[in-house]
Structures are given as structure tokens and as C-alpha cells.
Amino acid sequence: MPLSVVVGEPVKVRARGLRLEGVMEVRSMTAGITTSLLSQGKVGLPNGVPAEKAGDTQVEFELRFTADLPVPPPTEMVIVLVAPHGEMPLRLALLAPERGVLEVEPNPGFDKAQVFSLPSGAPLSILGTIERPQDVDVFHLAAEAGERLRVSVTAHSLGSLLDPLLTLHDSKGALIATADDGEGSRDPQLEITVPRTGPIYLVVQDANDAGSEAHPYRVTVESSAPVEPLAAVSFVRDIAPILQRHCVACHGELKAEGAWRADSLAALSQAGTSGAESFLAGDRGASEAFVRITSTDADLRMPLDGAPLSNLDIDAIARWIDAGLPFDGISADALLVDQIPPPVHPAAPSSYATLPPVTALAFTPSGDLLVGGWREVLVIDPASGGVRGRICNLPERSSRIALHPAGDRFAVAGGVPGRLGEVRLFTLSGDLLRVLAPGSDTVHDVAWSPGGDRLAVASSDATVRIFDAESGSLVRTISGHRDWVLAVAWSPDGSRIATGSRDRTAKVFESSSGALLTTYGRHDAPVRGVLFAPGGEEMISASDAQKWDRWKIAAAAHLRDTHLGGEVFQLVAAGEFFVVPSANGKVHLFKLQDGEKVREYDSGTGRRVISVAASGPADLVAAGTQDGRVVVWKLSTA
Incomplete structure (x- = not known):
């Protein structure tokens, strides 16, 4: 049966269902439309389809349109099927002649496609049926370049057995677009911009290659011209x-x-x-x-x-x-x-229903705390906890915040896992200066050279890249790791670069040539922090194995290690000390000179401490936790 009726010549309608063999009369409840019963009785079922779904009885009747039909006609008509067991209403959509087209067989391929055109400023509906298994209906529409076409198929939602698959093709038969199921429905819809002037072929079929009289459909096509000519593709x-x-x-x-x-x-x-x-x-x-x-x-x-x-x-x-x-x-x-222009990132939410992890921290020369999390860096007064400013246009995750040695700008490393990595340079007031090191995965760490003229960037592509801080140009790419580089640090004189990697090694390279000097392989887990000890001939490196190691750069000779009771996520120097956050909620303070433990801070949250910052002049140490909290202590007292 058709799902709609085009006003005009007499139309034969078949209605399938249960217990229709006893229908005695068909009544029209719409003025200007008369009906006459033609037949009723049992009908066969499509293969594998139960009677409850397809209906095993059918009634056929004819509709005629008289002069009493209102102009314009109503959009819907009501028919009542009268049987001994009761009356059954049936609703059919009515289409004006200029807005409806009946499918005409055969139209199984591009060479036999049924041609139609769209009325000006109005949608057009095509009424058809996938009459047999593997049946395909093809329609031909002339379209203009830049024209927007919206096409939808209505079938399953109105009781048809059809699971429609809709495809659009160009003049050569090449696929332009395809749609199977729509949102929350098996009836598909799609919208395209016509790539060039010429025919568009619209193809309807059953996604499972089924077909019968119980597989009717209605395709609705609507066109709109673009406000501006379609821009050339870039x-x-x-x-x-x-x-x-x-x-x-x-x-x-x-x-x-x-x-x-x-x-x-x-x-x-x-x-x-x-x-x-x-x-x-x-x-x-x-x-x-x-x-x-x-x-x-x-x-x-x-x-x-x-x-x-x-x-x-x-x-x-x-x-x-x-x-x-x-x-x-x-x-x-x-x-x-x-080659891709740096993206403008979405704004951070005005407020958070759930606090994001505090993944990066840094102190400014004035003692304010820069807090990195979700799409922004907050400028916080550590004394009151008040927010002084919000610096946005940042990716989802901030892995590290690094303050320039002069204290007038900072770098934020971060990205979107598996999609984007970058380093953004900002002034302390939040003005974006430059975007460096674009990549296809997160940047994990960034470090300024002692003179502030270069930046070392640790990335997921297993490299460290060195950039000129003034021009933004790439100076050198250092390779040598087999997995993500998670940490990077400069030697006090800037001649060497140390790295830590997910490949469970720490390495030291010459910064001027990228030559590998040594590899330390005693870690049994990803290395997340590296620091040069005073004098630049010894290293400190920390890993997920819940400890930090001290070793000589020459021959990568192990000197000592210290266990902390939780995974270590970072190493931060603070004057003559270094600070270590761990997953057990503690922050540890050690002397850089000999590794002696000075004190331990407890975040009191019981949650993982994943970032730290320290300021000697401000005498403060701060910790960021997995559950979005920032805890601040005096550096000089427990």
C-alpha cells in the first residue's frame, strides 16, 4: 500500500493487516473523497516474516477525488474499514499533484532511472515500493553546483517492512553520500552540497535485500540554494x-x-x-x-x-x-x-559539575599560582584561593606549565589524546604569543633552556624537538626513544638535555647536535621525571615504579634510589631542593645536593597527587590532585 496519496486521478489502495478478510465497507471521512471496496481476503507472507508483522489479510479499495475537495487539499485523509468485529481507522497523507510523484517501474539502474524535478520552494515526495528481494529503485534529478539537497526516506516508522538504505551518486555513478539508519530510527536522512552541475542519482533499496508489497516507502527531497557561491575547496x-x-x-x-x-x-x-x-x-x-x-x-x-x-x-x-x-x-x-593553522579551542565551561584533574602547576614571580586542567589555565591567589584570571584557548589537557626564566611568559604543553598535541606560549596577562610543536598526539612536557632562548618539547612521537623561542622555528629533532617521551630537562649550562620515556629509560643528549651520551635502563616502569643534580654530571630520574634513582651520566652508573610508596608523576627543582609528588597523596621534599629527605607533605585528600610546583622566593609548594584539588604549604615548614 502507498504511505501517501497524490491528489488527482483515481488511486487503488491496498491495506494489509490482521482480520481484514471480513471488511464489508470502506468509508471516507474526508470531504471530496469517495471510496469503493474492490476486494478482500487472505494474502501470502514475505519469506520469514510473521503474520503479526506483515499482516496475512488484505483489503483493496479505490479512492476518487470530487469537486468538493477543498483547495488546497488537506494534508491527511481518514478512511474507516468496517468489519463485523468493529471499525478500523486508517490515515493516509495527501500530497498535492505538484508535490508528489509515483514510482514507475522499471527503474533498477542509472540507465533506466526515473527522472523527476523539484517544485520551486517546496519539497517533493516520491511514493514507491521495493517489490521483490534485491529490488533497487533509481531516480534522476538535475541539480546545480552548490545547491543543498536534503533527502529522507520514511518507511519503517510508518509500519513498512522496508529497512531503507539511501545512497546518492554523481553523473558517473560514483558515490556522493550514503545513509542507513537515522537517529533513533531505521529511516535514513542526509544532506549534501551538490559538487557540480549535472544529474544526481538517488537510489533506494532494502538494507537486507528484502522486498515485497509490504515494503513501501516515501522519499522526500528538498532543495535550497546557498546564500553565497560555494567556496573552492582548500x-x-x-x-x-x-x-x-x-x-x-x-x-x-x-x-x-x-x-x-x-x-x-x-x-x-x-x-x-x-x-x-x-x-x-x-x-x-x-x-x-x-x-x-x-x-x-x-x-x-x-x-x-x-x-x-x-x-x-x-x-x-x-x-x-x-x-x-x-x-x-x-x-x-x-x-x-x-600546515594546518593552529586551532581556536572551545572555551572552558563557566563552572564545573565535577572538578577536572589538576594536571599542571607553576608559580609566577609575584607568587600567583597557574593551575592547568580542562581547556584553561586559572590564575589563583594561593593565600585566599581566589581566582584572579582565566586564560583560555587551550586544548582539553594541559600536561605541563613552564615559566620562562625571566618570569614574563609561560609555555603550556598539552593536547587531545590521539588527535592533537601542541605548546602554546602566553604572556602572564593571557595574550597568546605563539603555537609550537603541532602534532597528532599529546605533548607531555616542555622546558625552557637556562637562557630562555630555546624550548625543548617532549612528545608522543618518541622525539624531543628543540625550538627557537623567538622565531618559533624548529632547530633540531632528537630521536632515540622507542615510546612516548614523558619528561625533559636542560642541564644548568644548557649543553645537555635529559629525557624520560614510557620505554622505561632515561637518556642524556648533547643539545647542540642531538648526539646520545648515555642511557639509564634500571627503571622498571615509565620514567616521568628527570633532573640534573648540581654540577650537571649526575641525574635524578623518577618512574611509576614508586621511586627515584640517582645516577652518574658517565657510564649510567647507579648511585642510590629512594622508594616513596606511590607512583611518581614529576620532579620539580626548587632552589637547593627538589619536590616529588606521588600517587599515595604525599609530596616529598629532598635536597638536590645529596638526596637527603627534608620533609613530607600530606595532601589530606587520599587521592593521587599528579602535579607540583614550588617557589623559593614565595616559600610555597603546591600540589594538584586527581580529584581537582590544589593544596598549598609553606616550603620551609611541614
């Missing part, structure tokens, strides 16, 4: 951010599934293990990456374990392919992250 602005967000985590330098990388244009141009071209100019159907991101097969669609790309993202990639893969970046070999 690789840097439109495409690179999509690839960076959704592809690089699994197809990058450290991990290249399918032997294919997506972290530069040059890499995109190389085939993976399948041998197929990932992107082919002007041909979506031959572009394997596009076929995969638009596939309805969960085992084929990319991202494999992530949410499908949005229609807007797919639309942008489709327009890029159609335009011939134009490139407006630095060079084909440059990484995407080095």
Missing part, C-alpha cells in the same frame, strides 16, 4: 584537518596500518597493501579512501573502530576529488600538522 583549510582528526592516528609515522600513511600529501599519494590508489583526481569511485569512508559495510568502512565521518566531511573530500586534488600547502612532503 587542502589546508578543509581536507588536512579531517585527515589529521580521523586518519593519522592509525596511518602515521609510528603506526601505518595497511602500509599506508595519511600524514602528508606525498604519503596520501602512495598505495597501501591493497595496491589501489587512495585518492584519484576526478574519480571518487576509483579512490579507495573515499570508497572506504562512505562504505555501509562496518568491516570495510574507515575509520575502522571510530564513528563514521560526518556528511559535511565526506562532502568536502568529495569536492576535493572532483576538483582534481588541488594543493595549497607548504609542500607535498610536509606533515599535515605543520
Whole structure:
């Protein structure tokens, strides 16, 4: 049966259900519409469908429209089926002739597609049925470049057995967009921007290849022209951010599934293990990456374990392919992250229902405390706890806050796990100066050189990068670790850099050349903190193994270790002392010279202390906890 009726010529309607074989009369309750009963009786069931779902009886009747029908006609009509066991109301949508089209068979392919056009300023509905298993209905619509098309299929929600699958194709048959289930419904809908002037093919089928008279549908198509002409697609602005967000985590330098990388244009141009071209100019159907991101097969669609790309993202990639893969970046070999403009991050919430972990702390020269957490750095008066300011435009997580030696600016390292890493430089008043070290995963630590002219950045890509602080240019990349670099520190004279890594080692490199000087491998867990001891010839390193070690740089000779009763997350120097936070809620103070323990602070929260800061001039030490609290003590007293 149709789910709607187009006003005009007489229409035959079939209604399926239970106990309809006894219908004696069909009454119209709508003025201007008459009815006549044609037949009733038992009908067969689609394979495997129970009678309760498909109905094993049917009544057929004819509708006629008379001169009494109001103009414009109502949008709905009511029919009453009269049977010995009672009356059964039936509602049908009414469509004006210019707003409804009946499907005409055969229309199974692009060469036999049924042509239709849209009325000006109004939606059009196509009424059809997937009449048999593996039936496909194809419709042809002429569209203009930049036109917005909204297409929806109504079937399952109105009692049809159809589980509709909707796809849109260009003039060559290449897939533009696809939709299966809608939000909270099996009835799909989608919206696209037409990539170029020409025919659009609209295809309706059952997602399970089923079909029968009990599989009717209504497709509604609506068009709107854009307010402005569609802007030319930009690789840097439109495409690179999509690839960076959704592809690089699994197809990058450290991990290249399918032997294919997506972290530069040059890499995109190389085939993976399948041998197929990932992107082919002007041909979506031959572009394997596009076929995969638009596939309805969960085992084929990319991202494999992530949410499908949005229609807007797919639309942008489709327009890029159609335009011939134009490139407006630095060079084909440059990484995407080095070409994408720095993002403007969402604002932090005005208040928090649940306090975020305090992941980074630092004291300013005036004694204020910089507190890093979720998308912001708070400037706090440690005496009163009052908030003096909020510095925003930061990523989700702040891993470390590092104050410049002159005390007039600070760096914030952080990012979004698996998606973004960066370092942002701010003035103390919160003005953004520069964004450094963009990457596809979190930056874990940042440290200023003693002269304040260079920055060392520890990243998830197993490298340390050194940047010129004034120009922001990359000076050197230091490799040598096999996993995330979690900590970095400069020697007092700036000639060496120490690192700690998730690969359970601490290393020392020459800062001028990047040459590896030594590797300390006695840690049994990720190394999260490194410090140079006075004189620069000995190191202190701490790990998740609940201890810190002291060792000579020469020959990586172990000197001593101290157990703390909890995982260690950081090492912070404070004049002649160093401060160590641990997972048991304690903060420990030791002498840098000989490692003697001076005192222990108890946060009183029982929660993990994951960040610390200390200020000799202010005589303060602060701790940040996993449950979002900041505790401040006098450095000189317990």
C-alpha cells in the first residue's frame, strides 16, 4: 500500500493487516473523497516474516477525488474499514499533484532511472515500493553546483517492512553520500552540497535485500540554494584537518596500518597493501579512501573502530576529488600538522559539575599560582584561593606549565589524546604569543633552556624537538626513544638535555647536535621525571615504579634510589631542593645536593597527587590532585 496519496486521478489502495478478510465497507471521512471496496481476503507472507508483522489479510479499495475537495487539499485523509468485529481507522497523507510523484517501474539502474524535478520552494515526495528481494529503485534529478539537497526516506516508522538504505551518486555513478539508519530510527536522512552541475542519482533499496508489497516507502527531497557561491575547496583549510582528526592516528609515522600513511600529501599519494590508489583526481569511485569512508559495510568502512565521518566531511573530500586534488600547502612532503593553522579551542565551561584533574602547576614571580586542567589555565591567589584570571584557548589537557626564566611568559604543553598535541606560549596577562610543536598526539612536557632562548618539547612521537623561542622555528629533532617521551630537562649550562620515556629509560643528549651520551635502563616502569643534580654530571630520574634513582651520566652508573610508596608523576627543582609528588597523596621534599629527605607533605585528600610546583622566593609548594584539588604549604615548614 502507498504511505501517501497524490491528489488527482483515481488511486487503488491496498491495506494489509490482521482480520481484514471480513471488511464489508470502506468509508471516507474526508470531504471530496469517495471510496469503493474492490476486494478482500487472505494474502501470502514475505519469506520469514510473521503474520503479526506483515499482516496475512488484505483489503483493496479505490479512492476518487470530487469537486468538493477543498483547495488546497488537506494534508491527511481518514478512511474507516468496517468489519463485523468493529471499525478500523486508517490515515493516509495527501500530497498535492505538484508535490508528489509515483514510482514507475522499471527503474533498477542509472540507465533506466526515473527522472523527476523539484517544485520551486517546496519539497517533493516520491511514493514507491521495493517489490521483490534485491529490488533497487533509481531516480534522476538535475541539480546545480552548490545547491543543498536534503533527502529522507520514511518507511519503517510508518509500519513498512522496508529497512531503507539511501545512497546518492554523481553523473558517473560514483558515490556522493550514503545513509542507513537515522537517529533513533531505521529511516535514513542526509544532506549534501551538490559538487557540480549535472544529474544526481538517488537510489533506494532494502538494507537486507528484502522486498515485497509490504515494503513501501516515501522519499522526500528538498532543495535550497546557498546564500553565497560555494567556496573552492582548500587542502589546508578543509581536507588536512579531517585527515589529521580521523586518519593519522592509525596511518602515521609510528603506526601505518595497511602500509599506508595519511600524514602528508606525498604519503596520501602512495598505495597501501591493497595496491589501489587512495585518492584519484576526478574519480571518487576509483579512490579507495573515499570508497572506504562512505562504505555501509562496518568491516570495510574507515575509520575502522571510530564513528563514521560526518556528511559535511565526506562532502568536502568529495569536492576535493572532483576538483582534481588541488594543493595549497607548504609542500607535498610536509606533515599535515605543520600546515594546518593552529586551532581556536572551545572555551572552558563557566563552572564545573565535577572538578577536572589538576594536571599542571607553576608559580609566577609575584607568587600567583597557574593551575592547568580542562581547556584553561586559572590564575589563583594561593593565600585566599581566589581566582584572579582565566586564560583560555587551550586544548582539553594541559600536561605541563613552564615559566620562562625571566618570569614574563609561560609555555603550556598539552593536547587531545590521539588527535592533537601542541605548546602554546602566553604572556602572564593571557595574550597568546605563539603555537609550537603541532602534532597528532599529546605533548607531555616542555622546558625552557637556562637562557630562555630555546624550548625543548617532549612528545608522543618518541622525539624531543628543540625550538627557537623567538622565531618559533624548529632547530633540531632528537630521536632515540622507542615510546612516548614523558619528561625533559636542560642541564644548568644548557649543553645537555635529559629525557624520560614510557620505554622505561632515561637518556642524556648533547643539545647542540642531538648526539646520545648515555642511557639509564634500571627503571622498571615509565620514567616521568628527570633532573640534573648540581654540577650537571649526575641525574635524578623518577618512574611509576614508586621511586627515584640517582645516577652518574658517565657510564649510567647507579648511585642510590629512594622508594616513596606511590607512583611518581614529576620532579620539580626548587632552589637547593627538589619536590616529588606521588600517587599515595604525599609530596616529598629532598635536597638536590645529596638526596637527603627534608620533609613530607600530606595532601589530606587520599587521592593521587599528579602535579607540583614550588617557589623559593614565595616559600610555597603546591600540589594538584586527581580529584581537582590544589593544596598549598609553606616550603620551609611541614
